[in-house]
Amino acid sequence: MEFPHKLKRFVAWHRRALAAALAGLGVLLLATQLAPAQDPGTAVVVTTRAVAAGDVLTAADVQVVALPLRALPEGPLPEPADVVGTTAATRIAANTVVQAGMLATTADLADGRALVPIAIPDDQLAGLLAPGSLVSLVYAGEGFEVVTDDARVAALPAAQERSELAVVSARAPLVLLDVPNAIAPTVAALGQRGELSVILGAA
Numbered sequence: 629m630e631f632p633h634k635l636k637r638f639v640a641w642h643r644r645a646l647a648a649a650l651a652g653l654g655v656l657l658l659a660t661q662l663a664p665a666q667d668p669g670t671a672v673v674v675t676t677r678a679v680a681a682g683d684v685l686t687a688a689d690v691q692v693v694a695l696p697l698r699a700l701p702e703g704p705l706p707e708p709a710d711v712v713g714t715t716a717a718t719r720i721a722a723n724t725v726v727q728a729g730m731l732a733t734t735a736d737l738a739d740g741r742a743l744v745p746i747a748i749p750d751d752q753l754a755g756l757l758a759p760g761s762l763v764s765l766v767y768a769g770e771g772f773e774v775v776t777d778d779a780r781v782a783a784l785p786a787a788q789e790r791s792e793l794a795v796v797s798a799r800a801p802l803v804l805l806d807v808p809n810a811i812a813p814t815v816a817a818l819g820q821r822g823e824l825s826v827i828l829g830a831a
Contacts, residue, residue: 668694669694670695670696670697671692671693672694672700672708672726673692673706673708674690674692674723675689675722675724675726676722676723677722678719678721678722679716679720680719684713685712685714685716686712686713690712690726692708695725701725701727705725705726705728706731711731714732715732715743715804716730717732717783718783719802732783732804741806741807742807742808743782743805744805744812744815745803745805746803746820747803747820747822748802748803749822754803756828757781757803757828758781759782759784760780760781761781761828762780762829763780763781763805763827763829764776764827764829764830765807765819765824765826766824766827767823767825768825775811775814775815775818775824778807779806779807781803781804781806782806805819
């Protein structure tokens, strides 16, 4: 058999080159098996500009981008279709991944009601509040005055999350309240200066 004899002679003459080629092929196959799968990214909603607490998000305020999982904050993220038309519960910096805690929980305001953000300088007091809680607002000037006993917590400040995008502002936390329209300007003026005291329940 002439062919097997020639094959053996070829292998004998080129055994080093063949061994090197086989070794290289083995390394290539191993690297292919061990290489991590390419992350296609997760679709998330990111703000295109800074949004103030109480602003209603429009299609121009947000965009959908695909980000690798390692770049995303922990916790559930809202679906893109669920963000437009909602109200920001806290200030959201530009290029920030929108999280559920940044959005007001009040889906539809009743007639004659408004959403107003107020500052809560006391973290312990803010920790006692929960979405839906009935609160009274008191202005402590000369003596004190009950501004309203008909306010409800709509949303709490977003948790501070770090990611490869912007970090949420660490300013004094703002709580979004559902209040009667008639007193909304007063609550906004006093509350955002930190001049309102909060009483749990009706005063």
